[in-house]
Amino acid sequence: MKIPSTRLGVLGGGQLGKMMALAAGNWHLPFFALDTSRDFPAGSFCTGFEEGNFNHYEDVLRFGKMVDVLTIEIEHVNIAALLQLEREGRVIHPRPAALQIIKDKGLQKQFYIEKGLPTASFELFETPEAIREAVTRGAWKLPFVQKSRTDGYDGRGVSVIRTEQDLAEKLLPGASLLEEMVPIEKEIALVVARNKRGETAAFPLVEMLFDPDANLVTFLACPARVSPEIAIAAEALALAAIEAYDICGLLAVELFLTPDQQLLVNEVAPRPHNSGHHTIESCNTSQFEQHIRGVLDLPLGSTSLKVPAAVMLNLLGEPGYEGPALYENLDQCLGMEGVHVHLYGKATTKPFRKMGHVTALGETPEAAMEKALKVKELLKVKV
Ligand SMILES: Nc1ncnc2c1ncn2[C@@H]1O[C@H](COP(=O)(O)OP(=O)(O)OP(=O)(O)O)[C@@H](O)[C@H]1O
Ligand SMILES: [Mg+2]
Helix, strand or coil: CCCCCCCEEEECCCHHHHHHHHHHHHCCCCEEEEECCCCCCCHHHCCEEEECCCCCHHHHHHHHCCCCEEEECCCCCCHHHHHHHHHCCCEECCCHHHHHHHHCHHHHHHHHHHHCCCCCCEEEECCHHHHHHHHHHCCCCCCEEEEECCCCCCCCCEEEECCHHHHHHCCCCCCEEEEECCCCCEEEEEEEEECCCCCEEECCCEEEEEECCCCEEEEEEECCCCCHHHHHHHHHHHHHHHHHHCCCEEEEEEEEECCCCCEEEEEEECCCCHHHCCHHHHECCCHHHHHHHHHCCCCCCCCCECCCEEEEEEEEECCCCCEECEEECHHHHHCCCCEEEEECCCCEECCCCEEEEEEEEECCHHHHHHHHHHHHHHCEEEC
């Protein structure tokens, strides 16, 4: 692919598309995005923004023909159009057939079994009634986790069923999968990359830290505090996954580490990921640049850390506020050494909406966490 004349297109104009556009800007690549409104985060940063729906066949087909290389920032796009574009010889990464598997958590889980990649045991169900029947039959015992096969994100397609009352009231509608409740010592994630010429690279492991009250991931710390053996095994597993999917660009892999030190694949995303945001400031290559390198078949960049430690926190809309966004104490946070603020430019805030993120760098994990905690206390998105 020629720099800087290759036109790169992304389905989706959210914050991931925006950060990809900013990375593409370094090489002055013409960058295009498709989404329903140019007021979305990527709108102001693209060479061209096409208004359309990435779920509509015609819109995706039209957009795909405008660019040389097509990629995504979200999985929930029209696959039929991508398959058609592929038949017409267009370059699409990740490849549509892999995306089709990843989009559906049921197919994704079956894929891991097929490929011998460790994952929590599961079963597919068509309806909530069939789940209740399986419990009555004794085939499944409480507690377990139910996940919608499609369209779940940010924990919205996940229901933890612990009690008979949950079984009566909390089952999600439609086709889903049941998963055994995994005892989790740590949740970790890593982003790996691959290009067409066969190079692969892995970013350092990230540890997800949860807010015990909200049950939301609040901090992502890099490097993860795990043994070198676990770090090596996690990297090998993620690289095996990207090879198995046979995709170019990024694959973000979410893993569970169990108390008996087993690693299980939870889910993957074939695109830049929350767990890689810290790389913008902390690594020699950002995940966004690496994705572009991967999809354009350029040499992959170095993934090593430039600093000893980084902690990322998502800037979420403060509960109780909805309307035009204001950033309380932004000045004070911008004045902190090693603190990097990213605002996504979403016009209105809503409770828990992802409005931005902040990466705090430190000479030690403790120093980075101390800054992140301070930012979390200070920086609030209100109206
Ligand atoms: N089998 C399981 N056992 C125990 N906890 C689980 C299990 N599956 C999921 N969880 C918990 O639920 C969280 C969300 O699950 P998952 O990542 O599959 O859903 P998601 O909707 O894609 O979430 P996100 O978009 O936030 O990554 C996990 O990070 C984990 O904390
Ligand atoms: Mg997840």
